Amino acid sequence: MSLFRSHVLICGGTGCTSSSSDKIEERFKELVAEQGLDQEVMVVRTGCFGLCEEGPICIVHPEGSFYSRVKIEDVDTIVSEHLMKGRVVTSLLYRDKLAPPEHQLATSFSEVTFYKMQHRVALKNCGVINPEVIEEYIAYDGYKALGKVLTEMQPADVLDAVKKSGLRGRGGGGFPTGIKWEFAAKTEGPIKYIGCNADEGDPGAFMDRSILEGDPHCLIEAMAIAGYATGAEKGYVYIRAEYPIAVKRLKIAIEQAKEHGLLGRNIFGTDFSFDMEIRLGAGAFVCGEETALIASIEGERGMPRPKPPFPAHKGIFGKPTVINNVETFANVPQIILKGPEWYASMGTEKSKGTKVFALGGKINNSGLIEIEMGTKLRHVIEDIGGGIPKGKKFKAVQTGGPSGGCITADHLDIPIDYDNLISLGSMMGSGGMIVMDEDNCMVDIARFFLDFTVDESCGKCVPCREGTRRMLEILDRITEGKGEMEDIDKLERLAKNIKSSSLCGLGQTAPNPVLSTLRYFRTEYEAHIVGKTCPAGVCQALLTYVITDACKGCTLCKKVCPVGCITGEVKGLHHIDPDACIKCGACMSKCPFNAIIKK
Amino acid sequence: MKSLAELEKVQQEVYRRINLRTLKGSYTVSVAMDDCGMAAGARQVLLTILDEIDQQGLENIRVVQTGCLGDCKLEPVVEIFQEGHPKTTYIQMTEEKARQIVKSHLVQHQVVEAFTIGSNKK
Numbered sequence: 001m002s003l004f005r006s007h008v009l010i011c012g013g014t015g016c017t018s019s020s021s022d023k024i025e026e027r028f029k030e031l032v033a034e035q036g037l038d039q040e041v042m043v044v045r046t047g048c049f050g051l052c053e054e055g056p057i058c059i060v061h062p063e064g065s066f067y068s069r070v071k072i073e074d075v076d077t078i079v080s081e082h083l084m085k086g087r088v089v090t091s092l093l094y095r096d097k098l099a100p101p102e103h104q105l106a107t108s109f110s111e112v113t114f115y116k117m118q119h120r121v122a123l124k125n126c127g128v129i130n131p132e133v134i135e136e137y138i139a140y141d142g143y144k145a146l147g148k149v150l151t152e153m154q155p156a157d158v159l160d161a162v163k164k165s166g167l168r169g170r171g172g173g174g175f176p177t178g179i180k181w182e183f184a185a186k187t188e189g190p191i192k193y194i195g196c197n198a199d200e201g202d203p204g205a206f207m208d209r210s211i212l213e214g215d216p217h218c219l220i221e222a223m224a225i226a227g228y229a230t231g232a233e234k235g236y237v238y239i240r241a242e243y244p245i246a247v248k249r250l251k252i253a254i255e256q257a258k259e260h261g262l263l264g265r266n267i268f269g270t271d272f273s274f275d276m277e278i279r280l281g282a283g284a285f286v287c288g289e290e291t292a293l294i295a296s297i298e299g300e301r302g303m304p305r306p307k308p309p310f311p312a313h314k315g316i317f318g319k320p321t322v323i324n325n326v327e328t329f330a331n332v333p334q335i336i337l338k339g340p341e342w343y344a345s346m347g348t349e350k351s352k353g354t355k356v357f358a359l360g361g362k363i364n365n366s367g368l369i370e371i372e373m374g375t376k377l378r379h380v381i382e383d384i385g386g387g388i389p390k391g392k393k394f395k396a397v398q399t400g401g402p403s404g405g406c407i408t409a410d411h412l413d414i415p416i417d418y419d420n421l422i423s424l425g426s427m428m429g430s431g432g433m434i435v436m437d438e439d440n441c442m443v444d445i446a447r448f449f450l451d452f453t454v455d456e457s458c459g460k461c462v463p464c465r466e467g468t469r470r471m472l473e474i475l476d477r478i479t480e481g482k483g484e485m486e487d488i489d490k491l492e493r494l495a496k497n498i499k500s501s502s503l504c505g506l507g508q509t510a511p512n513p514v515l516s517t518l519r520y521f522r523t524e525y526e527a528h529i530v531g532k533t534c535p536a537g538v539c540q541a542l543l544t545y546v547i548t549d550a551c552k553g554c555t556l557c558k559k560v561c562p563v564g565c566i567t568g569e570v571k572g573l574h575h576i577d578p579d580a581c582i583k584c585g586a587c588m589s590k591c592p593f594n595a596i597i598k599k
Numbered sequence: 600m601k602s603l604a605e606l607e608k609v610q611q612e613v614y615r616r617i618n619l620r621t622l623k624g625s626y627t628v629s630v631a632m633d634d635c636g637m638a639a640g641a642r643q644v645l646l647t648i649l650d651e652i653d654q655q656g657l658e659n660i661r662v663v664q665t666g667c668l669g670d671c672k673l674e675p676v677v678e679i680f681q682e683g684h685p686k687t688t689y690i691q692m693t694e695e696k697a698r699q700i701v702k703s704h705l706v707q708h709q710v711v712e713a714f715t716i717g718s719n720k721k
Contacts, residue, residue, distance in 0.1 A: 003649050007620055062619040062661045086632030086664030128620055139613035147603040261600045269601045
């Protein structure tokens with residue numbers, strides 16, 4: 001069999017695909033065949049590389065040339081110059097701004113600073129293998145862990161290993177995984193289930209999506225291992241329908257695993273059998289809550305149930321069920337192969353291992369990163385993330401999505417782990433990190449998250465259904481300039497009640513963004529309420545439109561104003577009457593000289 | 600897949616085919632391509648090297664291409680890098696020379712002095 005001398009890896013994650021990386025792949029295949037190179041050059045669609053800001057990304061191995069922001073026209077150049085003649089196309093290479101000036105051209109993938117600063121465990125195979133070819137997963141030690149478990153270990157040994165590793169739930173709860181598996185193992189069968197929460201509802205989070213799109217087999221292998229350890233023979237993957245690429249790749253992976261006898265009856269010739277089924281979500285954030293997820297799998301409307309009983313005792317169809325997040329599972333095969341001590345050697349005392357974060361918002365290197373627990377937040381934002389674009393000032397970073405809170409500049413030197421983030425009024429959550437700068441209004445941010453949770457509330461319990469809605473109404477009034485100082489007390493009282501009496505995590509954590517922003521940015525709330533201004537310049541109702549002296553007196557704004565509040569002569573400075581102005585913005589969009597500003 | 604041995608077999612076979620994506624490599628063999636190199640037959644040299652490496656069952660070798668190195672009359676040129684050693688530059692390569700170099704330099708760790716640029720007295 002011939003050895004391909006060059007591999008062109010093209011990112012096939014959702015992000016790059018939406019920038020036509022699929023067409024880029026087609027073009028590569030076309031040109032490679034045309035040049036007669038199809039026996040020498042392998043064109044491969046992989047999962048997400050993580051440096052999403054610079055997508056679509058193509059990496060040519062073995063050189064490791066990191067081509068970024070690739071356009072379809074560029075493919076011709078890369079094929080004729082690099083693949084045919086060995087001349088790396090330096091003009092298309094990623095510029096590694098984190099490296100010293102002499103080393104900024106990313107000629108080798110392994111030298112790119114963004115990756116050197118990470119420790120990719122769950123993301124080990126993403127960007128390396130073709131997720132739709134099971135043999136490539138096997139080449140990188142795939143299914144070896146399952147083999148080891150079935151032939152050399154007892155279920156109790158597996159439970160022991162997972163407990164010793166210190167792995168905690170990566171979906172946000174942070175519950176020790178080994179202990180959860182043990183609860184299910186100790187509960188009477190005979191029927192038990194393994195469930196995977198691939199609903200990933202947090203806005204801005206795409207860690208699980210990338211693992212499913214880039215390395216679906218690690219989930220299959222881990223769930224089978226969990227099945228062996230707990231006595232379950234069936235797994236359900238609950239995956240949101242909004243992830244079509246992930247769903248497709250997981251389906252293919254399950255089929256291929258079955259074809260190869262790695263799923264189904266008598267795996268590796270042992271007594272152990274395991275089967276898997278996919279269930280699609282239908283757009284409800286609440287179905288990321290495990291009991292609502294169970295209800296949805298059972299065919300009921302996705303609404304949570306009181307806990308206890310916990311799913312490990314009574315879960316899907318009333319049977320003992322282990323429900324874990326995708327990323328939690330993704331760590332399991334390596335814990336088995338490399339040993340729990342290896343995993344526990346990373347991270348902090350109470351938060352072992354690594355965590356995948358989705359960096360978004362006002363950050364230069366937006367994308368997916370994986371770092372050891374205990375890394376300082378400052379390192380993530382300033383070093384790996386590359387800092388805030390346009391030289392703006394950092395204001396806060398929101399972690400934990402709609403359930404979390406914000407962390408200010410004063411706390412950037414805390415090591416990231418479950419307990420530290422909670423002590424700051426936030427939480428790890430599933431790993432979304434939204435960075436905010438001086439142009440973000442914290443009241444508006446709180447309102448945004450609350451708007452989301454109000455919409456997603458299932459309606460079953462009064463505190464969440466009614467309470468969050470009342471909180472949102474107050475925030476709406478504040479951002480419209482109709483707030484009063486008692487509103488802050490009302491928000492805090494409501495928050496306390498909702499947190500303590502809601503049935504599920506959605507309601508219990510929905511007030512967090514409000515409480516967190518009140519804790520650290522109270523002055524901003526007061527500015528909205530008392531001063532009736534929005535210091536960041538975001539809340540429309542509190543802004544005044546002003547014409548600066550860049551005005552040339554062309555009168556276009558006066559003509560377009562629907563309420564006639566602009567006065568001025570031809571060639572003279574125009575003026576907006578702030579009392580009559582309805583803040584529609586028509587004048588600003590019409591002005592050809594950018595002379596109108598909001599403040 | 601009825602046994603771990605089967606899994607191991609697939610793993611080894613496929614890993615050899617795709618490991619160039621992650622390999623650090625004990626040796627890096629760099630073949631100068633470009634218009635001049637190709638005209639002199641660099642592509643056949645490259646394919647021959649790959650074939651011989653495959654036949655010898657060698658594991659830790661990175662084979663990369665590069666652009667013109669400048670001295671076109673010495674093409675095809677192959678450089679071999681090894682960490683901690685000076686690089687070896689082989690000139691006026693042919694397919695037979697390529698096979699010899701793989702067997703001697705990469706397998707037995709012996710530089711083939713006669714084919715190097717240092718031996719080129721002209």
